[in-house]
Amino acid sequence: MGKRTGTTHLLQHCLCLFAVLLMVANAAACTVFAITPGASEDRSMYVGHTNDGVGKDWRNVDDISLSFVPAADHAPGEKRAVFFDPDSGSDAAGGASGGDSRLVLGYIDQVPHTYAYYTGSYGMMNEHQLLSAECTDYAKVELGAAEGKRIFYSSELSNVALERCTEAREAVEVVGGLIDTYGYYGTGETLIFADPQEAWVIEICSSLDEADGGGLWVAQKIPDGEVFVAANEFRIREVAPGNPDQIYSADLFTKLEEAGVWSPADGTLDWLETVSYGEYSHPYYSVMRVWRIQDLLAPSLNLSPYVEDSYTKAYPFTIAPDEKVNLTGAFSLFRDHYEGTGFDLSTGEAAGPFGNPYRYLGPDDAHTNFQNGSYIEVRAGANPRAISEIFCSYSYVAQARSSLPDPVGGVLWFGPAVAYETVYAPIYAGSTNVSSAYATGDRFEYDPDAAYWTFDFVTNWAMLRYDAMIGTITAKQVELEAESIALVQQTDREAAELIAAGDGEGAARLLTNVTVMRGDEIVDEWHGLAGTLIVTYSNGRITDPATEAVEEPGYPAWWLNETGYQYGPRVYELDELRATGGLNYTESSVWVPKNATFADIRELI
Structure with a gap:
């Protein structure tokens, strides 16, 4: 790792910043999917990502824009800086990094040539049709950055993969190697990598032992003809040696056994249960979005939106859609507020008189650590976490097509x-x-x-x-x-x-x-x-x-009835009107003599 003047001071500042981010977390985070060629109408590969974060990212810019990074040639011995990501601990409201300059956590050897790519808070697509998407997950252990031990978060991992790789499996192997060599800090993460023919998921978290310099990771291939969905909870479950569709860190089982969280006597390793408490903010915060997309694409599965807990196996790792998905269908997966379901955010009193599907976030919506190994915080209430949320910075559907250059x-x-x-x-x-x-x-x-x-x-x-x-x-x-x-x-x-x-x-x-x-x-x-x-x-x-x-259409009748419109100043005997129970708004009026008593009026209304 390269040395710089002031490195120790910067790392101390970095670690303090990470702790602040953990304390002021706000409800956000992302939804991602991958639609393989065999599941798409025109045999495109689709990868989707909603960037539902708030604040500055690894670029030290707000996470509402994208950047183009051109291809480049590099001299022998050149190093590539690895930048700290202030969103690595949470999606902190207001961006706790403030006006701080970018923090370099370390350097890795540069390669002779890097590819052009698009990036934002995370890498998106490179010039060779390698696609990527990210969502944050809840891990039991989320360590801070440490010089010489933990210099990578998912943002820079995705960027390096797009700079250096042309195929999905290659990207997974490069990312895994970087974690093993240089360590990992921050939240649990799911990354999708896909090329025109193949898609993989890699899930990452910190090592369970703070003294350990590496991280933990598992990758699994998405079968062609299937669709993968993730929403702030690890989706890989059983990890078995010899599975040709899985890759994982060479010392995964050893580290977990040494940490006392798994042993061969427990049977097949369940990645989600071993390294995560599951849900990210409140019950159904994550699994409801997975249910929604799987149910939209494969209603024939009759999936229930109700589960026992966040370790449920009710929603498979991937599903085959009932009908092939086209581009506009892929767009529509992100345009959803649970319309037509029991969780429809566009109806009811909370949607107001005009069906507003968005909800302002409050303290009970925060994705602070609401559960641990022994307790779960039952909060005062919660709104369903929709796929399309008001705090979204941007979203995209990246498309790769093997039939074209x-x-x-x-x-x-x-x-x-x-x-x-x-x-x-x-x-x-x-x-x-x-x-x-x-x-x-x-x-x-x-x-x-x-x-x-x-x-x-x-x-x-x-x-x-x-x-x-x-x-x-x-x-x-x-x-x-x-x-x-x-x-x-x-x-x-x-x-x-x-x-x-x-x-x-x-x-x-x-x-x-x-x-x-x-x-x-x-x-x-x-x-x-x-x-x-x-x-x-x-x-x-x-x-x-x-x-x-x-036109002055006013409010709908049901809203007027619910908000006491019928008790408003429509007669001079206002006290008597307000004391009258059971009045409903009828959308009609009556004419009465000017000398009518309130008793006469009440009988008519």
């Missing part, structure tokens, strides 16, 4: 802000740039030119009268995504022809132009939509800009 076959469909109301924009693997709107943004400064703020504004404005606005939003969303899919189909053909003719540079220019221009167009269209929604739904009215007609 790598620069063309890989497409990162990137959506800023909340998944339900976003528009997924195509970003080609062979592009060398992105729209500046997608590469900028800070939560502490409103910037109308940033894609995040463009989409975040529309979501928040829609919450004023969600049931009325969401139809307009989704109609525009469908229109723009359909245009993008058609554009990609046309660009695929043109770029592939250029590559076949030996004009790789021309293909790169085309892919870059399409990526940047389409991103700009989508942001411009969403600005226009925002203006329309502001004019149409300001001040409690519904205004038609074309006809200038104005």
